[in-house]
Amino acid sequence: MVVMSIAGVDPSAGAGVFADLKTFQAHGVYGCGVVTALTAQNPHKVFSLSPVDGDYIAEQIDAVLDAYNITYIKTGMLYSPEIIKLVSKKITEYDLKAVVDPVMVATSGGDLTKSDLADALNKYLLPKSILTTPNIEEAEKLTDLKINTQEDAIKATEKIPCNSLITGGHLDGINTMRINGEITIEKQELIESDNLHGTGCNLSSAIVANLENGNDLVNSCLKSFDYVYKAIENGNYGTLIAKL
Numbered sequence: 001m002v003v004m005s006i007a008g009v010d011p012s013a014g015a016g017v018f019a020d021l022k023t024f025q026a027h028g029v030y031g032c033g034v035v036t037a038l039t040a041q042n043p044h045k046v047f048s049l050s051p052v053d054g055d056y057i058a059e060q061i062d063a064v065l066d067a068y069n070i071t072y073i074k075t076g077m078l079y080s081p082e083i084i085k086l087v088s089k090k091i092t093e094y095d096l097k098a099v100v101d102p103v104m105v106a107t108s109g110g111d112l113t114k115s116d117l118a119d120a121l122n123k124y125l126l127p128k129s130i131l132t133t134p135n136i137e138e139a140e141k142l143t144d145l146k147i148n149t150q151e152d153a154i155k156a157t158e159k160i161p162c163n164s165l166i167t168g169g170h171l172d173g174i175n176t177m178r179i180n181g182e183i184t185i186e187k188q189e190l191i192e193s194d195n196l197h198g199t200g201c202n203l204s205s206a207i208v209a210n211l212e213n214g215n216d217l218v219n220s221c222l223k224s225f226d227y228v229y230k231a232i233e234n235g236n237y238g239t240l241i242a243k244l
Helices: 016-026 054-067 081-094 117-128 136-143 150-159 199-212 217-234
Strands: 002-009 030-042 045-051 072-075 097-100 164-166 174-179 182-187
Touching: 002 016, 002 054, 002 199, 016 030, 016 199, 030 054, 054 081, 072 199, 081 117, 097 117, 097 199, 117 136, 136 150, 136 164, 150 164, 150 174, 150 182, 174 217, 182 217, 199 217
Parallel strands: 002 030, 002 072, 072 097
Antiparallel strands: 030 045, 164 174, 174 182
């Protein structure tokens, strides 16, 4: 049972590849990590970012898939349209099932990407993916819609070119899913916490792990909501490893 993350590196390990690997482990699956960019950041601030050369990203993907039979992957920060095109080609080449966390801005507010990323995601990557998990701000960029209500979120899911889960951290805890054309609303109580760094990364990687563990897409999302909620409540994703 092996899955893969294609994302950036956060040295504080709350987000990005390092966080994904911890979440995979917490769910009992083995995780591989392909690095798209290095960042100097912590939960409060992004200091700098250095993207990895596209050819080297491709070589990392090829190296992992030369050794492991992988079905499910997640993508996080892909930084540029060029990297998005590359990853979409690899998804087709290896017949991968991708959950896309369309990272554009860090929780701390730092810009993590080049411009035109939303257009590239919509054109190249999302049509080849089984799910995307944008927060409200990311969903607005993907759809050019302003999202203030549950109804707005439902309309936004209609414009996203794959199954979608718009997370509700900035919408009174209302998570909006459109999977195989069916809308599911899952409302969660919001927790007052400073431990929100990397929640999107951990949610998408938990969904991938739950899929690998044999759950369908809807149940994978619902179980992942619970995982992230408990992690925020406990103050540390790592503390869940022994509890799942």
